[in-house]
Every structure is written in C-alpha cells, then in structure tokens.
Amino acid sequence: xxxxxxALELTVAEIRSLxxxxxxxxxxxxxxxxxxxxxxxxxxxxxxxxxxxxxGIEELPSxxxxxxxxxxxxxxxxxEEEIGVTxxxxxxxxxxxxxxxxxxxTIQFNFMFVLGxxxxxxxxxxxxxxxxxVSRLAASDLTxxxxxxxxxxxxxxxxxLRR
Numbered sequence: 641x642x643x644x645x646x647a648l649e650l651t652v653a654e655i656r657s658l659x660x661x662x663x664x665x666x667x668x669x670x671x672x673x674x675x676x677x678x679x680x681x682x683x684x685x686x687x688x689x690x691x692x693x694x695x696g697i698e699e700l701p702s703x704x705x706x707x708x709x710x711x712x713x714x715x716x717x718x719x720e721e722e723i724g725v726t727x728x729x730x731x732x733x734x735x736x737x738x739x740x741x742x743x744x745x746t747i748q749f750n751f752m753f754v755l756g757x758x759x760x761x762x763x764x765x766x767x768x769x770x771x772x773x774v775s776r777l778a779a780s781d782l783t784x785x786x787x788x789x790x791x792x793x794x795x796x797x798x799x800x801l802r803r
Contacts, residue, residue, distance in 0.1 A: 647733040647749055648712035652705050655747070665744025669715040670702040671722070672734050672790065673755045675771065682771040683790060684755060685782060686722065689767050693742050698772075698781040702748060715751050723769065724761030728753050735789030750789060 650658075652667045673684035685698045701722035705714040712730055719725045731752035738747045760769050772780055774794060777787045 648715075648730060648751070649710050651710055652707060659747075662738070662747065663745050664738075664747050666741070666746040667705040667711075668702055668746050668748040669705055669711055669718060670700040670748050670750035670786075671715055671719050671730075671753050672700060672750050672793070673719075673723075673753045674774075675755045677771060677773055679773040679775055681774045681794070683774055683777075684723070684760070685770060685772050685780060686762065686766040687768040687770075687781075689765055692765060696781070697783065699783070700750060700786060702750075704743075711749055711751070719753065722763050722766070725755065725758045728755065728758075734793040737785035737789060739783075739785065750786075752793075 655667055656664050671684075674681050675684075676682070684701065686701055688695050688697050688699060690696055701718060703714070703718040703722065705711060709717075711733075715730050716728075719728060731754065734750050734752050736747060736749045738745065740746070762769060772782075774790060777790060780787070782790075
C-alpha cells in the first residue's frame, strides 16, 4: 500500500474508503520487532495460547485497530498490551497481508520496531516469546504471509537497525 509514513496516520475508516472493494471487516497492525543478534537480525515472535483462534501459531505482536485510532496509535498501544514495551516509536510500514478470521476479513499492516534488551511481558493471549534469527524463518511456525513479508522487507533493505 504505502512504504512511507503516510500509513501511520490512517484510521480504519480512511483505509476502508481508500480500498472499498476489498470487503475489509477489521484492520489490524503488527509489530515487526528486530534486534541485532549473533546470526544477524533477530525477530521477536510470540506463541499464541492454545484454545484461542489460531491457537499454537507463532505470530508478531499484533492486534486490532480501534475506531478513530490511527495505525501509529494502535501499534504503539499493541506493543504495550502484547509485550509490555513502552517508549518505542514505529518505523516504516514493511508489509501488509490479509486473512480471514472469526472476526471477518482482516487486513494487517506491519511496522518495523527496533528493540533492544527490553523486558518482554506477555499478554494472556500468549504462552511464550523468542528471538528468531531471520535466517531461520522457514523453521518457525510463523504464517507464510509473515515469512514472505519479512523476507521481502529484508531484501529491499527496509530493515536497517537504526535507533
């Protein structure tokens, strides 16, 4: 959609008006949290609790955008709710994907965050977290859409780790 800061200022209503033929029921945001590691970039992934929709998969910290909230506001809020991290600001939008869930057709916009040694405090939706070397994406339980999005973002050089 956009590979610049314009996406950060959009609301759900604006996204729906810009893409009226996509049947968007829900807008979500994802936090693509990177840190430098021994094997190159490491990506923060969370394991969803069993019994929830998509239970057991690995995923990015993510969640729904509330009415009237911009994507920037939502992604910062989700970082705090999902992993307890505050005081970090989103970088560029790296990729988007859509999926169907019990809440309807969802489009998820995923923004880069550079994380360091912040303590991760999981929400009840998750049972674990780990730092996954990007070189080992294929061995993860991340969905194909997330794996492809991360790989393409890396190949385009969009994931420089600047603080």
